[in-house]
Amino acid sequence: MNTPERLIESTQELLWERGYVGTSPRAIQQRAGVGQGSMYHHFAGKPDLALAAVRRTAERMRAQAEAQLSGPGTAVERIRDYLLRERDVLRGCPIGRLTQDPDVVGDPALRQPVEETFAWLRGRLAAVLAEGRAGGELPADLDAEDTAAAVVAVLQGGYVLARAADSVEPFDRAISGVLALLTARAAPATG
Amino acid sequence: MNTPERLIESTQELLWERGYVGTSPRAIQQRAGVGQGSMYHHFAGKPDLALAAVRRTAERMRAQAEAQLSGPGTAVERIRDYLLRERDVLRGCPIGRLTQDPDVVGDPALRQPVEETFAWLRGRLAAVLAEGRAGGELPADLDAEDTAAAVVAVLQGGYVLARAADSVEPFDRAISGVLALLTARAAPATG
Numbered sequence A, B: 001m002n003t004p005e006r007l008i009e010s011t012q013e014l015l016w017e018r019g020y021v022g023t024s025p026r027a028i029q030q031r032a033g034v035g036q037g038s039m040y041h042h043f044a045g046k047p048d049l050a051l052a053a054v055r056r057t058a059e060r061m062r063a064q065a066e067a068q069l070s071g072p073g074t075a076v077e078r079i080r081d082y083l084l085r086e087r088d089v090l091r092g093c094p095i096g097r098l099t100q101d102p103d104v105v106g107d108p109a110l111r112q113p114v115e116e117t118f119a120w121l122r123g124r125l126a127a128v129l130a131e132g133r134a135g136g137e138l139p140a141d142l143d144a145e146d147t148a149a150a151v152v153a154v155l156q157g158g159y160v161l162a163r164a165a166d167s168v169e170p171f172d173r174a175i176s177g178v179l180a181l182l183t184a185r186a187a188p189a190t191g
Helices: A003-018 A026-034 A035-044 A044-070 A075-084 A096-100 A108-134 A144-165 A171-187 B001-018 B023-030 B038-041 B047-068 B075-083 B096-100 B107-132 B145-165 B169-185
Strands: none
Touching: A003 A035, A003 A044, A003 B107, A026 A035, A026 A044, A026 A144, A026 B001, A035 B096, A044 A075, A044 A108, A044 B075, A075 A108, A075 A144, A075 A171, A096 A144, A096 B096, A108 A144, A108 B145, A144 A171, A144 B096, A144 B107, A144 B145, A171 B145, A171 B169, B001 B023, B001 B038, B001 B047, B023 B047, B047 B075, B047 B096, B047 B107, B075 B107, B075 B145, B075 B169, B096 B145, B107 B145, B145 B169
């Protein structure tokens, strides 16, 4: 891996573990094994490098979600596949955790990829739910956008509860809970 | 207000705004208008003061939740009242945000009040849902604990989405979404 790549990967890891406020330029340099001069040769500073790292993480998260949401199955099955895919639950969400960083939400440039990622995810889930509604799987009175927001929120809040408990149990329960509510609204499969 | 009270209140505010990692003893002293010697006279250090502050915040959050959850109405009405009560959404949850602080979740003493608060809230909501099930308002196959975890997760994740968007819109949608799913499982009111 070349130097800019090493710097971006190290920043991705540190932002996930310690957040923006808790990540110093020095810690990035140490993890990447890169000197200060070299870091500032490739990036203007911590905000610039953090932006590259957050964009990279957001792209990966989006690609992973798309894999399940564009897969085979009914709307509810695809949402179940997405919610139940393997996750490193106790590490939390590398994008969601940034919303607790005042220096991220207070900086329009840094907040932008965070906002866009969740807007994309909500829109993608709403489209899957709307497909299910159009096909008669889900009832006409189900609000696709509200339901999509609730599904994304359960996932993000599930991480919060898991980290609070130092256990995946509340995450698993929250996912089961929302899937049971959603499944109860679906017509029995005809396949 | 006396000096320990001023220190605790200032620490509560700073933990909410900047988290544990982002809150220095000096910032606490400055906000409280208290000198370093006086702070260390009353508290052993930042972890000790943070523990007092987190416990205080957790007590208040619990009392506020209890007010709605023990109020009048059906199970779903009480959960609706709890979810729709006025909140400073863009500030996020003062307890939930601490789960993103590696120094909080990595310290058993500091994590304890965070874990206990969410365990209490999930248990309280599960009890309300079980009451609704026992009274015939909710169906026998509704899992009270899973549903309770989903409700708490929607709230916590709603804050994450609101802060990402710098708007209460996704929070409001997520709450509406989960309430619609829950209401669809309830028998029509007979009152």
